[in-house]
Amino acid sequence: MRQSKLFTKTRKEAPRDEISKNASLLIRAGFIHKEMAGVYSYLPLGWRVIQKLKTVIEEEMAKLGSQEILMSTLQNKEIWERTNRWDDEEVDVWFKSTFKNGSEVGFGWSHEEPIGEMMKSHISSYQNLPIQVHQFQNKLRNEVRAKSGIIRCREFIMKDMYCFALTAEDNLEFYNKTTEAYLEVFRRVGLGDITYVTSASGGVFTDKFSHEFQTICEAGEDTIYITDESKKKAVNEEMADKKSEGKKAVEVGNIFNFGTKKSEELGLYVTDGDGEKKPVFLSSYGIGVTRLMGTVVEVLSDDNGIVWPRKIAPFQVHLLSLSEKTRNLADAVYENLVSNDIEVLYDDRDLRAGEKFADADLMGIPTRVVIGEKAIASKTLEVKDRASGETRELTIEHLIKELMG
Amino acid sequence: MRQSKLFTKTRKEAPRDEISKNASLLIRAGFIHKEMAGVYSYLPLGWRVIQKLKTVIEEEMAKLGSQEILMSTLQNKEIWERTNRWDDEEVDVWFKSTFKNGSEVGFGWSHEEPIGEMMKSHISSYQNLPIQVHQFQNKLRNEVRAKSGIIRCREFIMKDMYCFALTAEDNLEFYNKTTEAYLEVFRRVGLGDITYVTSASGGVFTDKFSHEFQTICEAGEDTIYITDESKKKAVNEEMADKKSEGKKAVEVGNIFNFGTKKSEELGLYVTDGDGEKKPVFLSSYGIGVTRLMGTVVEVLSDDNGIVWPRKIAPFQVHLLSLSEKTRNLADAVYENLVSNDIEVLYDDRDLRAGEKFADADLMGIPTRVVIGEKAIASKTLEVKDRASGETRELTIEHLIKELMG
Numbered sequence: 137m138r139q140s141k142l143f144t145k146t147r148k149e150a151p152r153d154e155i156s157k158n159a160s161l162l163i164r165a166g167f168i169h170k171e172m173a174g175v176y177s178y179l180p181l182g183w184r185v186i187q188k189l190k191t192v193i194e195e196e197m198a199k200l201g202s203q204e205i206l207m208s209t210l211q212n213k214e215i216w217e218r219t220n221r222w223d224d225e226e227v228d229v230w231f232k233s234t235f236k237n238g239s240e241v242g243f244g245w246s247h248e249e250p251i252g253e254m255m256k257s258h259i260s261s262y263q264n265l266p267i268q269v270h271q272f273q274n275k276l277r278n279e280v281r282a283k284s285g286i287i288r289c290r291e292f293i294m295k296d297m298y299c300f301a302l303t304a305e306d307n308l309e310f311y312n313k314t315t316e317a318y319l320e321v322f323r324r325v326g327l328g329d330i331t332y333v334t335s336a337s338g339g340v341f342t343d344k345f346s347h348e349f350q351t352i353c354e355a356g357e358d359t360i361y362i363t364d365e366s367k368k369k370a371v372n373e374e375m376a377d378k379k380s381e382g383k384k385a386v387e388v389g390n391i392f393n394f395g396t397k398k399s400e401e402l403g404l405y406v407t408d409g410d411g412e413k414k415p416v417f418l419s420s421y422g423i424g425v426t427r428l429m430g431t432v433v434e435v436l437s438d439d440n441g442i443v444w445p446r447k448i449a450p451f452q453v454h455l456l457s458l459s460e461k462t463r464n465l466a467d468a469v470y471e472n473l474v475s476n477d478i479e480v481l482y483d484d485r486d487l488r489a490g491e492k493f494a495d496a497d498l499m500g501i502p503t504r505v506v507i508g509e510k511a512i513a514s515k516t517l518e519v520k521d522r523a524s525g526e527t528r529e530l531t532i533e534h535l536i537k538e539l540m541g
Numbered sequence: 542m543r544q545s546k547l548f549t550k551t552r553k554e555a556p557r558d559e560i561s562k563n564a565s566l567l568i569r570a571g572f573i574h575k576e577m578a579g580v581y582s583y584l585p586l587g588w589r590v591i592q593k594l595k596t597v598i599e600e601e602m603a604k605l606g607s608q609e610i611l612m613s614t615l616q617n618k619e620i621w622e623r624t625n626r627w628d629d630e631e632v633d634v635w636f637k638s639t640f641k642n643g644s645e646v647g648f649g650w651s652h653e654e655p656i657g658e659m660m661k662s663h664i665s666s667y668q669n670l671p672i673q674v675h676q677f678q679n680k681l682r683n684e685v686r687a688k689s690g691i692i693r694c695r696e697f698i699m700k701d702m703y704c705f706a707l708t709a710e711d712n713l714e715f716y717n718k719t720t721e722a723y724l725e726v727f728r729r730v731g732l733g734d735i736t737y738v739t740s741a742s743g744g745v746f747t748d749k750f751s752h753e754f755q756t757i758c759e760a761g762e763d764t765i766y767i768t769d770e771s772k773k774k775a776v777n778e779e780m781a782d783k784k785s786e787g788k789k790a791v792e793v794g795n796i797f798n799f800g801t802k803k804s805e806e807l808g809l810y811v812t813d814g815d816g817e818k819k820p821v822f823l824s825s826y827g828i829g830v831t832r833l834m835g836t837v838v839e840v841l842s843d844d845n846g847i848v849w850p851r852k853i854a855p856f857q858v859h860l861l862s863l864s865e866k867t868r869n870l871a872d873a874v875y876e877n878l879v880s881n882d883i884e885v886l887y888d889d890r891d892l893r894a895g896e897k898f899a900d901a902d903l904m905g906i907p908t909r910v911v912i913g914e915k916a917i918a919s920k921t922l923e924v925k926d927r928a929s930g931e932t933r934e935l936t937i938e939h940l941i942k943e944l945m946g
Contacts, residue, residue, distance in 0.1 A: 143608060143672040145663050169659045171613045172646075177659060178611040180674075186611070203548060206583040206591070208576045209614070209679060210696050231638040233648070235695075236685045241577075243638070243648070254574045254582060258550050267548040269585075274614060274679060280641045290640075291615045 137451070138470075139483045142166075144179050146495050157355060158430040159285025161442050165499045167450075174282025174290035181499070182429075184450035186293065189425050190272055192324050192447060193295050196317045200310075202268035202297055207250055209274060211242040215249045219401045229277040243276040248394070248420050251298050252402045259416065262302045262408045266310060270297035272425065284355060286430035287386055297421040302406065304395070307417035311391060314421050318349055318389050319368070321423065326432060326445030327351050331388065332370035334360050348372070349389035349423075355434045356386040386431045389423045436523075442500030443523050451481040452539060454501035458489045458508045466507040469517065472532055478539050497522070505535065542856070543875075544888040547571075549584045551900050562760060563835040564690025566847050570904045572855075579687025579695035586904070587834075589855035591698065594830050595677055597729050597852060598700050601722045605715075607673035607702055612655055614679060616647040620654045624806045634682040648681040653799070653825055656703050657807045664821065667707045667813045671715060675702035677830065689760060691835035692791055702826040707811065709800070712822035716796060719826050723754055723794050724773070726828065731837060731850030732756050736793065737775035739765050753777070754794035754828075760839045761791040791836045794828040841928075847905030848928050856886040857944060859906035863894045863913045871912040874922065877937055883944050902927070910940065 144166030151170055154160050159176065162168040167182035178186055194204070216222035222242070224230055231243040244250070251269065259265065275294050282290055297314070301307040315333060322331040330352040350360045350370060360383055361376035363369050376382070396415035399405070405413045429448075436443045446452065453473060457466030463484070470482045481501060483492050489508075496504050506518040516529040530538070549571030556575055559565050564581065567573045572587035583591055599609070621627035627647070629635060636648040649655070656674065664670065680699045687695055702719070706712040720738060727736040735757040755765045755775060765788055766781035768774050781787070801820035804810070810818045834853075841848045851857065858878060862871030868889070875887045886906060888897050894913075901909050911923040921934040935943070 141606070141608075143660075143663055143669065143674065147662070166663070169662065171615065171655060171659075172617050175613045175615045177613050177655070179659075180608040180610060183609055183611055201546070203546075203585040204588055205585060206588055208580045208582050208696050209681065210576065210580045212577050231646075233636040233638045233683075236683060241636075250576060250582070254576075254584075255548075257552070257574065258548055258571070264548065269548065276614065278638075278641060291613050 137481055139481055140485050142180060142481070144181065146498055154285070155283060156285030156287065156430075157437070158287060158433040161433055161437055161498070162286065162430075165442055167442075168286065172290075174279060174288070176286055176289065176291075176426075178426075181450045185429055185444070185448055186425060188448040188450075189325065189428060190295070193272075193321055193423060193425070196321050196324075197270050197295070197297060200268060200297075200313060200317055202270045204271060205269050206271050207244065207247050207254075207273060209244045209276065211244050211250055212253075213240050213242060215253050215402070216242060218403075219249055219398060221249065229279060231276050231278050244273070245275055245277045247271070247273065247296055248298065248398060248418065249402065252398060252404050252418060255300060255416075256402070256404055259300065259404065259406055262406050262414070265406060265416065266299060266301040266306050268297060268299045268310065270295060270421075284357065284430070286426045287355060287434070288357065289426065292427060293425040295423045295425055299417075299419045299421070300404075301417040301419075302408065302414065304417060307393065307395075307419055311393060311419055314391065315347065318391075318421070318423065322349060322351070322388065325428065325448050326436060327388070327428075330435065332360060332362060332368045332385070334370040334372055334385075335375055336372045336390075346393060347391045348387045350385035351388050351431050351435065352383050353386045353431055353435050354384050356384040358385050358387055359383065360385045386427065386434070387424075388428050388431055390421070392420045394418045394420070437500070440494075441498035444500045444502060446502045449500070449502050451479045451501050453478060453480045453503045453505055454496045454499065455480050455482045455505045456489075456492045456496060456507065457482070457484055458492070458506065461509055462507045462512065465512055469505065469507060469532060473536065473539075476536050476540060478536065503535075503539070542886055544886055545890050547585060547886070549586065551903055559690070560688055561690030561692070561835075562842070563692060563838040566838055566842055566903070567691065567835075570847055572847075573691065577695075579684060579693070581691055581694065581696075581831075583831075586855045590834055590849070590853055591830060593853040593855075594730065594833060595700075598677075598726055598828060598830070601726050601729075602675050602700070602702060605673060605702075605718060605722055607675045609676060610674050611676050612649065612652050612659070612678060614649045614681065616649050616655055617658075618645050618647060620658050620807070621647065623808075624654055624803060626654065634684060636681050636683050649678070650680055650682045652676070652678065652701055653703065653803060653823065654807065657803060657809050657823060660705060660821075661807070661809055664705065664809065664811055667811050667819070670811060670821065671704060671706040671711050673702060673704045673715065675700060675826075689762065689835070691831045692760065692839070693762065694831065697832060698830040700828045700830055704822075704824045704826070705809075706822040706824075707813065707819065709822060712798065712800075712824055716798060716824055719796065720752065723796075723826070723828065727754060727756070727793065730833065730853050731841060732793070732833075735840065737765060737767060737773050737790070739775040739777055739790075740780055741777040741795075751798060752796045753792045755790035756793050756836050756840065757788050758791045758836055758840050759789050761789040763790050763792055764788065765790045791832065791839070792829075793833050793836055795826070797825050799823045799825070842905070845899075846903035849905045849907060851907045854905070854907050856884045856906050858883060858885045858908045858910055859901045859904065860885050860887045860910045861894075861897045861901060861912065862887070862889055863897070863911065866914055867912045867917065870917055874910065874912060874937060878941065878944075881941050881945060883941065908940075908944070 150160035360370040361380035399415040555565035765775040766785035804820040
């Protein structure tokens, strides 16, 4: 894409009321727009990152055999009353409104209840199980405080998955497989080294066991205690022994096991092989997609701006043409890269080199290719790695080979 | 995909409270789930149709040079007050709620105001214009009545696009280009012959001119009067002369021109070539994605069920294995089709042939391939076209060639 066509502009300062590092950088670089405290919109660059994150997650969900759906945001009061989670005393993050006829409606902060209810139309026999479904859905939560940028929002995109199983063993088997799939997601988006599986209590979601995936991050609201570095295991505060050293962390994913409790409350039963009625085992699995984006920005950025891992970068190459004289060569390099299906943001704007360098650093695209006047004679490109700062002179053929490799 | 793994089941009857044909068929075929009146969730088959529709629309938006974003559902009261559209007396479809601090928040029923406000951070000079942005976004509207299935919902997916231009001429040029792009969308999804560009008044959106795209459909809530069949032009009731014959139609898309009024209210100005401050011309463009899906079902279904146009079908081929003896051959055909990147739903369930035929008709996948016992000897496949009912005997090679052609 030609940067002259990209409508977003970078800015030197974030809005005064934005105190989080992730949102400040993302706003300055033109990836997101702040609507209100805890509410952000996603601009073209930010939306591209979200799409990349969704692709990584979707690939891992497909390997698990999960089927994609989309549940509604508007939710039925009656269903949540059956599990005693409608009352604001029980769940304190509801947004609620009323229909024209005066009856109340809720806005989805989670989807166990509506998905369990929906499954009653499709599950009747043990032969239907196990089933896994997931969605990328916009959650709305009426949080008291929202000061962590896109790490804790009042509106955010979550990938939530649900497993319906006949037995505790089947449920546990999927629970374990998903733990591995989630770790693979965090590895692929560049957070593998600093993300831990953490045993935790279930909070509002469950009275049974649960796990979190916690990424070490100064801006995190949680504290974890690493118990096994090689196996990436940790525990939360309640479960820590006194000698361990706590680290701040962000909960990037979680797993809850509801056992059969929720199915009994909702009336989700199947007939087993002996003709007996059995409540279905339910577990739920979440990755905060926008939160994950914010966490990547928090932990991988440097003094000059964002540093995107290649897998989720909005573009692979940021191509900079430094003057009017280099435009023809830069145009040719751009066309060459694009014709090889390499995603390029081409800074063809009429701006000083220094401004282009500063914008490129701020925006964090992994490979920067600079076309200065000496490139016209040398036939080589100045290629800089955003993460390491390493600069090399490469031919266009070499660069393409490396990027496609 | 193997149908034995698909969690949704077809059903003989729709819920008793569902009076619309589109939702009845989609629920019976397992494409959608009814949450409440006017609120539906999208199950794997339905979600695949939505993805196909989004792909068609996105391709046409990309040709227009529009950039994709995602705006928030939670909306700022103050922005809407500036254009006098917060008050329920002015806009009667708001869902509203309150934050914990007692201040009000709205849920997005449209996005002109927030997008105009956001643009103030990115537009300052005439050189930044024109800009087009679009999103696929979940709109929430507190409708009094919702009896048309997914054609009029309280929650629905819309592709909304916005054009920001320096002059009335630039604005009109994009307006005209988009009209063509929209007609191309409707052609590609199978509604070209019965969709008309209709001149209409602007309603709540604008006091200037506007157009609608209306698809002839008995279940439609509007009436249009065709004025030029060959150019696919029509007018609405207000503008019709008395001799024309009215036809029921569904509004599948619309275009509004706000002129500079909204920019003046929001404070969206640019500096022109002479250094003068000018308000930006704004127009907005919508296609109801889920409504479009409902309209396709309404107008293209027959007595046996849904008939999907190939471009938006959840799968291209519905492969039916009729008995245990044909399973090996059917497995081989399935693998062959899938290895050629053809999307196949493979009915490998242990059910009677009649049930499989009925389900295939109901679900509406364009090409049905039946593997009966005679196929084992004949080496040919019974291939039936869902729309025409035409049946042919084809070799697998012939079938693949046709589907890939």
